[in-house]
Amino acid sequence: MRHAVAGRILCAFLLAPGLLWAGEAEKVARTIESYLNGLEKDLIALAGRREMLVRKVTLADIPIGQTMEKRPELITVMRVNSRGLVVNEKHTNREPGREFRNLSNQKWFRETSDLKRYYGHLTTSTARHRLFWCVPIKVQKRSGPYRSGGAIVTKIDLRTALENAAKEIRQPFLVFHGRRRIFSHAWKDKELPGASEELTIKGMDNLRVSVSKTREAAHLDDAGPASGGDKGAPAADAEMKAPGVPQPGADGGEVTRKKGELPLMLILGIVAAGIVLAGLAALFQRLTSKRHKALVEEIDKESSPFEYGETVVMDRSKLMQHMQAEGAGQPAVSPAEPAAPAAAEAGRAQAAQPAPSRPRDPFKETRIMSLDQMRAEVEADINQKLNAVLSERTKQIRKEAYGQVRLTFLKNMKSYSVALGAQIDKLYGLMQAVGARDPQQAHMLQGIVGELQKIRDSIEGKPGQ
Secondary structure: OHHHHHHHHHHHHHHHHHHHHHHHHHHHHHHHHHHHHHHHHHHHHHHOOHHHOOOOHHHHHHHHHHHHHHOOOEEEEEEEOOOOEEEEEEEOOOOOOOOOOEOOOOHHHHHHHOOOOEEEEEEOOOOOEEEEEEEEEEEEOOOOOEEEEEEEEEEEEHHHHHHHHHOOOOOOEEEEEOOEEEEEEOOOOOOOEEEEEEEEEOOEEEEEEEEEOOOOOOOHHHHOOOOOOOOOOOOOOOOOOOOOOOEEOOOOOEEOOOOOHHHHHHHHHHHHHHHHHHHHHHHHHHHHHHHHHHHHHHHHHHHOHHHHOOOOOOOHHHHHHHHHHHHHOOOOOOOOOOOOOHHHHHHHHHHOOOOOOOOOOHHHHHHHHHHHHHHHHHHHHHHHHHHHHHHHHHHHHHHHHHHHHHHHHHHHHHHHHHHHHHHHHHHHHHHHHHHOOOHHHHHHHHHHHHHHHHHHHHHHOOOOO
């Protein structure tokens, strides 16, 4: 019995700190939620002011300005009428946009037209989180049903809202979005995250609050002013929007991509276009070279004498020797043929019967000799002229083909170079626009411009600098 009681006491002693930390985390989360609920009530009260329904639109600027002074986390407040036209607009960090622009095609306007509130979330290129809350303006004529009279559209800086809410909290705490820390209050480097509690903020999910394992509350005067960001921690990366929540643009419209992605996508598109153009130029040059080589080979085959049969040149000395041998009644003997032995020659002469000699026909021999010589001379002349004509024609065809191929290649290279130059000019303009605002991005753009210029120089045949 004593052992059971001792075990219960020990368990209670071990679990007490955890329960205390869990209670502190829940208290912090409820305090933040209470502050944001108060902000929502102020926006609902603003939407219910009579100034939002009068014809003179400048009267609505007064309560809008008062609400923004009361709530410094409000960085943008707009009023749109029932047709979706912007009639009032105030910003804390920039000038208002174009008056009476139409935002009726936005999703949040369709929601508020049905007298529903809209809650969204977006992340800027500098990893600042914004809440996008829209409250409908209700109109009622006499005792009839309510109808939409427009909407109050707001952008809320989450970090400023957390800083203002933290003024009522003495406990050091962290706020996480997923696994990323987006806010810290009175947090020291030696602190370790303890118990956590889910934080509910309309328009943004997957939020948690974590308190320190140190039970002693850190006083704000001792810990210094409330920090809107954790200096000891790396800056949070730009998060994606909450699931199912569209991102509004600067004029209250929806944004399908983050602002920080637009320059990056533009740069990647230009680089990809340059690489594709360079690849096409190299491929075209290779195909042109192959076609030119094949054309030259075809021309060489056509100009070859073996295409029309081998030309046989008659040996006149051998022909004269053969004719003289026939005139003497003896067979023609080749100079390279060895002489027969005298004994064998005598035996053959005795064995052979002397054949009667046939009468010679001098006219026939003279006629045959003249035809052979004429044929040889005509063939030689024809071959010489044919070779000369073929050689001249081959040179002409080669020259024409080379000129045509070179002209086509230069035209294509010129068009590629012009297109690439236009992309480089666009990059120069973007680099000048971004240079003053983001030197690091401008330096990256300058490197990309240099690479594209090298590709253009290689296409135009300029020496590398």
